[in-house]
Amino acid sequence: MAMWQGAMDNRGFQQGSFNSFRSSSSDEDLMDIPGTAMDFSMRDDVPPLDGEIEEDKSYNGGGIGSSNRMMDFLEEPIPGVGTYDDFNTIDWVREKSRDRDRHREITNKSKESTWALIHSVSDAFSGWLLMLLIGLLSGSLAGLIDISAHWMTDLKEGICTEGFWFNHEHCCWNSDHVTFEDRDKCPEWNSWSQLIISTDEGAFAYIVNYFMYVLWALLFAFLAVSLVKVFAPYACGSGIPEIKTILSGFIIRGYLGKWTLIIKTITLVLAVSSGLSLGKEGPLVHVACCCGNILCHCFNKYRKNEAKRREVLSAAAAAGVSVAFGAPIGGVLFSLEEVSYYFPLKTLWRSFFAALVAAFTLRSINPFGNSRLVLFYVEFHTPWHLFELVPFILLGIFGGLWGALFIRTNIAWCRKRKTTQLGKYPVVEVLVVTAITAILAFPNEYTRMSTSELISELFNDCGLLDSSKLCDYENRFNTSKGGELPDRPAGVGVYSAMWQLALTLILKIVITIFTFGMKIPSGLFIPSMAVGAIAGRLLGVGMEQLAYYHHDWAIFNSWCSQGADCITPGLYAMVGAAACLGGVTRMTVSLVVIMFELTGGLEYIVPLMAAAMTSKWVADALGREGIYDAHIRLNGYPFLEAKEEFAHKTLAMDVMKPRRNDPLLTVLTQDSMTVEDVETIISETTYSGFPVVVSRESQRLVGFVLRRDLIISIENARKKQDGVVSTSIIYFTEHSPPMPPYTPPTLKLRNILDLSPFTVTDLTPMEIVVDIFRKLGLRQCLVTHNGRLLGIITKKDVLKHIAQMANQDPDSILFN
Numbered sequence: 006m007a008m009w010q011g012a013m014d015n016r017g018f019q020q021g022s023f024n025s026f027r028s029s030s031s032d033e034d035l036m037d038i039p040g041t042a043m044d045f046s047m048r049d050d051v052p053p054l055d056g057e058i059e060e061d062k063s064y065n066g067g068g069i070g071s072s073n074r075m076m077d078f079l080e081e082p083i084p085g086v087g088t089y090d091d092f093n094t095i096d097w098v099r100e101k102s103r104d105r106d107r108h109r110e111i112t113n114k115s116k117e118s119t120w121a122l123i124h125s126v127s128d129a130f131s132g133w134l135l136m137l138l139i140g141l142l143s144g145s146l147a148g149l150i151d152i153s154a155h156w157m158t159d160l161k162e163g164i165c166t167e168g169f170w171f172n173h174e175h176c177c178w179n180s181d182h183v184t185f186e187d188r189d190k191c192p193e194w195n196s197w198s199q200l201i202i203s204t205d206e207g208a209f210a211y212i213v214n215y216f217m218y219v220l221w222a223l224l225f226a227f228l229a230v231s232l233v234k235v236f237a238p239y240a241c242g243s244g245i246p247e248i249k250t251i252l253s254g255f256i257i258r259g260y261l262g263k264w265t266l267i268i269k270t271i272t273l274v275l276a277v278s279s280g281l282s283l284g285k286e287g288p289l290v291h292v293a294c295c296c297g298n299i300l301c302h303c304f305n306k307y308r309k310n311e312a313k314r315r316e317v318l319s320a321a322a323a324a325g326v327s328v329a330f331g332a333p334i335g336g337v338l339f340s341l342e343e344v345s346y347y348f349p350l351k352t353l354w355r356s357f358f359a360a361l362v363a364a365f366t367l368r369s370i371n372p373f374g375n376s377r378l379v380l381f382y383v384e385f386h387t388p389w390h391l392f393e394l395v396p397f398i399l400l401g402i403f404g405g406l407w408g409a410l411f412i413r414t415n416i417a418w419c420r421k422r423k424t425t426q427l428g429k430y431p432v433v434e435v436l437v438v439t440a441i442t443a444i445l446a447f448p449n450e451y452t453r454m455s456t457s458e459l460i461s462e463l464f465n466d467c468g469l470l471d472s473s474k475l476c477d478y479e480n481r482f483n484t485s486k487g488g489e490l491p492d493r494p495a496g497v498g499v500y501s502a503m504w505q506l507a508l509t510l511i512l513k514i515v516i517t518i519f520t521f522g523m524k525i526p527s528g529l530f531i532p533s534m535a536v537g538a539i540a541g542r543l544l545g546v547g548m549e550q551l552a553y554y555h556h557d558w559a560i561f562n563s564w565c566s567q568g569a570d571c572i573t574p575g576l577y578a579m580v581g582a583a584a585c586l587g588g589v590t591r592m593t594v595s596l597v598v599i600m601f602e603l604t605g606g607l608e609y610i611v612p613l614m615a616a617a618m619t620s621k622w623v624a625d626a627l628g629r630e631g632i633y634d635a636h637i638r639l640n641g642y643p644f645l646e647a648k649e650e651f652a653h654k655t656l657a658m659d660v661m662k663p664r665r666n667d668p669l670l671t672v673l674t675q676d677s678m679t680v681e682d683v684e685t686i687i688s689e690t691t692y693s694g695f696p697v698v699v700s701r702e703s704q705r706l707v708g709f710v711l712r713r714d715l716i717i718s719i720e721n722a723r724k725k726q727d728g729v730v731s732t733s734i735i736y737f738t739e740h741s742p743p744m745p746p747y748t749p750p751t752l753k754l755r756n757i758l759d760l761s762p763f764t765v766t767d768l769t770p771m772e773i774v775v776d777i778f779r780k781l782g783l784r785q786c787l788v789t790h791n792g793r794l795l796g797i798i799t800k801k802d803v804l805k806h807i808a809q810m811a812n813q814d815p816d817s818i819l820f821n
Contacts, residue, residue, distance in 0.1 A: 085717045086757060089311070093693065094643055094800055095254040097347070097782030099759065100312035107306070131304045132317075136355045138300050139321050140362025143293040147328035147363070148370030150274055150285060150292075155372070157278035158455045161221040162214065163196040175374070218453070219443040222279045226439035229275035229525045230432050237268035241524040244269075244291025245344060246636040248322060250644045251294075252315050253346040254782050261298035261318075269295065273526040277455070279439055280446055282517040284456060284531025290325035290344070291526075293363070297321030312347070319345040320356040326599070327360035328367045329530070331378025335599030336360040342595045343633070346647070347782065379457075383464040384605050387573045390564045394615055396548055400541055400581045401616040405623025407536060408588020411518060412628060416635050419522040423639070431524035438523065442516055451502075451509040456531045459509075463538040463578040474498035475542070475574075495550055503543060510539040522636075529632060533589045534582035541581020545574030576612070579604060584616040588624045591631035593617050641818055643800050651775040653810045658767040660774070660806045661788045661796035670796055673697045675707045676738050680719060680752060681731035687712060696787055696794055697737050697758060704793040707737060709762035709785070710754070718754055726750070764789050767796075771806065778803050 087103075089095055115125035156172040165176035177191035197217040198210035233240045239247075239260045247260055259265060273288050297317045301307040307314045322344050326336035337356045341348050367378050422428045446452035451459055467476035477498025517532040549572040552565050565571035583600045587593065597613045629649075630638065637644045663670055671686060673695045686695070693712050699705040722729045733749040734741075737758050741751050764787045765774060777783060778800060788796045805815035 083717060083721050086714050088713070089256050090693075090713055091256055091258045093256050094784050095256065095311040095782075096784050097254055097312055098763070100310055104306075104310050104313055107310075128306060131306055132351075132355060133358065135297075135300055135304055135307065135317060136320055136359040137362055138303075139293065139297045139317070140324050140359045141366050142296045142300070143289075143321065143324045143359075144328050144363040144366025145370070146270055146292055146296070147289055148367050148372045150270060150277075150289070151367075151372035152370075153274040154277040154285065154455075157225065157274060158280070160278070161218045161280065162453075163194055164200070165194055167193045178374075215447050218280075218447050219440065222281075222439050222443040223436060225275045225279035226281065226435050226525070227432070229272040229279065230435040230523075232268050232272050232275075233524055233526075234431060237264045238524075239265045240269040240272055240526060242522065242526070242636075243287030243528045243633075244294070244526075245287050246633045246640065246642070248290060248294055248318070249344045249346075249633060250637055250642040252318055252322075252344055253644050254311075254315070255643060256311075261295045263299060266292060266295035266299065269526055276525045276527060279443075280453075280455070281439055281442055281525075281527070282456070282513055282520045282532045282535075283526075284528035285526075286326075286329035286530040287528030288526040289329040289528075290322050293321045293325030293328070294318050297324075315347065316349070316352045316355075319348055319352050320359045323356035324359040324363035326595075327363045328378070330599050330603060331364060331367070331382065332599040332602035333357070333360035333364045335595055335602050336363075338595035338598050339592070343590065343592055379603065382603060382605070383461070383466065383575060383579070385466055385573055385576050385579075385609065387466075387571075387576075388608060389573075389576065389612055390571070392560055392564070393548075393572075394612065396544055396577065397580050397612045397616050398619050400537070400544065400577065401584045401587075401619025402623050403540055404537055404581065404584025404586075404588035404616065404620035405625075405627070406588070407514070407585050408533075408591075408620065408624040408632075409627035411514075411533075411589055412624075412630065412632050412635050414518045415521055415632070416639055418519060419636070419639060422522065435523050435525055438516070438519055442520070445512055445516075449505050449508055449512075451505050452512055456535050460531070460535055460538050460578075460582065463506075463535075463542045464575050464582075466573055466575040474502040475546075477502075494553060495546065499546065503546060506539050506543060510536065510543075513539065521632075529589060530586060533586045537581035537583065537585030538578040539581075540585070541578040542574055544581070545572060545577030548572050548577070549574055576609065579609070580612050580616045583613050584620040587617040587620040589632050591621055591624060593621055638813075643804055643818060645775075645779050645800065645804060647779050649807075651772050651807065651810075653771065655771040655806070655810075656767065657765050657769040657771060657774050657786075657788050657798060658795070660771060660802055661767070661798045662802065663796055670794065671695060672701070672704075672794065673710065673735075673737070674700055676734070676736050676741070678735055679731060680729065680733045680735060683715060683719065683735055684731070687716060693799075694785065696762070696797065698794055706762070706764065706787060706789060706792075706794045708758040708760045709787065710737070710758050714757040715754070718757055719752070722752055762787050765798075766790060771803075774798065775803055775807070 087099075111121075111125050111128055114121040116122075156170065159173040163173070165171040165173070167176060173194055176194045180191035180193050196205050196210075196214055198213040199205050201213055201217075202210060204210050237259075239257070239262075244260075247257060251257055251260065269288060269292055273285050273292070276283060277285050297320065298314065301314050301317055307317055319340050323333075323336040323340040326339045327333045330336070334357075337353065337360055340356055341353070345352075364378060373379075422434075427434060451462075454462070462473060462475065465473065465475070467473070467478070475498075477496040478493045479496045513532060513536050517529075517536070521527050521529050521532070552561050552571045555561065556565050556571075561571070579600060583596055587596050590596070596617050597610060600613050601607060601610055634644075634646065671690060671692060673683065673686070675697055677700070694709055695712065695715075696709050697707045699707060728750040729752055730749045734744075734751045736751055736753050737755050739755065741753070744751065762785075763777070763781070763783055765777070767788050767790045769788075774786065777786065783800065785797055785799045787794060788798060801818055804818045808815045808818060
């Protein structure tokens, strides 16, 4: 019976195969999907995680004569020892212990010399310097993406003759031929029909513009999916499910590497510009984490420790949300609430600093020319009233229903993509969805504009200077309240906009289901917010007209007099956006903070809280998982959710391997196995590690050794030391007994042995075992009975057991 199935099928152990097992700790090396060959090549710019193992100075030799000496090959750290294979989980306890040892050594040395003191200070300061660099790079890339996406989106409709690099808005800014009513029209901006057939009027001009819109959309989408497929397969999707899994300790090499960053940045611009129902906000978290991972290689403290690197990635995720929404505080809370697995107080401070620097950098770039960090920033000035909590809660219910519906249908479609021929043709799928989206979007001005511009339009509080159809009210200039407009009857433009928005809502709801999860960068924040904003604006206009025509009703007469400015439709749009985003992601606190940072008003926190909580309750009643957790489970990642309670009364002996009637546990003995015996066990099994016992008869536990460390150490001994042969005895003890003359040298591997593996008894409740795995981030736990080794429980075993108890498929857990 398999003691421990690794994430990948190790193909045995052969002499001379050391290079095939050497691995960089970096995520730079591109790793294909599971089942393909793995590249663990060493690179100069991506050093490995060294073992950082102390020399064992207590050994004074063994055996008689020079040929009988015990060889300790780990007095100097061997490259690769202490690192992890791809698609495996790190050992949090070991990594934190290493960092404490490193810090203790630096502190002790700082008292010896001035140079050591300077080194200690620079080591302490390196974390803040790294946060500064992450914030600067993340903010710069976000500004570049915003500017490029805005320009390429407008390119689908025309081009600026004064300079092709200007988007529509910038092109008309300095024009002398622009009127207030037609400020989007200027002679410097030419549509494609004007360039091709010299006119912008008539059916043929409409067809030309229609054709060019669809053609540009298909071109952008084709370039995006082709670049992802050829250069960086990990650049697709939003990246947040994988970021959550990586932050929990999982290794996915290449996911946060250089190529992924470059291709994701380029293709994100292309995907957003194609007009597909997706956003750039989620992928910006992936981009920021790529920046954090790459910059970690400049600092030994983070390059050589996987746990410390994950603290940096948590802060980078906060910086990503900060530049995505212009919400530094919301970004920190998002990292804490949604993506981070381990979030100490020090990481909270550094996340705040990284988010601050990223937001400041983006503000300095000013990508939208309005001194704001996002396109849909808005300020409301009209207070809300207690009765309005009823429609706000209704929006929360709608958001919860939409969230549950979207998750179920999107997961079903993604599962179909993974299990059918559809998944083999990602380019065709992207082009078909893009064509359908572009063809249906062009006739409707609200689907033709970018989703961020649509949200900005829906959030807008109509004023005297607005020329939008949503602000086409009758008697709009008859006001006695200065710049504020009272509630007033809707005009023809408003009714027309309502019908167009209703059609837009249907299209967004349906097409987003098929768009999210395709092999291009695709975020879900903006499409979800758009669905909620449309529903909220429709409800807000309805409430506004109801209050205008029936202000004498009991529900209105106490607070809404005739001609007063009672209802703000833009506020309803904002609450609806928060409700739908909360229904899909199940965010609460961070969502409310992000939304109030967008509006700049504290007085709207209560409506946002009411909608967000209602949305979460309704969505949780229909399905416990958010969209990111659902995609984690779909992909089989070993993510142990800290928010879920384990309430089943099972014991460790019910989960451990081997089970009853299974073959005995495969173990190594501390002083009686030869190199050949160990190599045979390695070649005949796929286990990721082996318990070491005193003897097979006693089964008294000594420690635990990882398969990878064994392979690298034995190969290194064969290459660098004379006399090590297949019959050499391997010792995991402190000393070796005297050996007869002329026997092969023994091999001491005690320094790769974990002498304090975590153990539980066979009668330990699984509720406690699951809690231990969650809070300590364990890879495996050994099970004993009266001090004798019985079996092993791995993280994969725990996840399979939880799935089985929840009546889910335990075989869906693919990795350890």
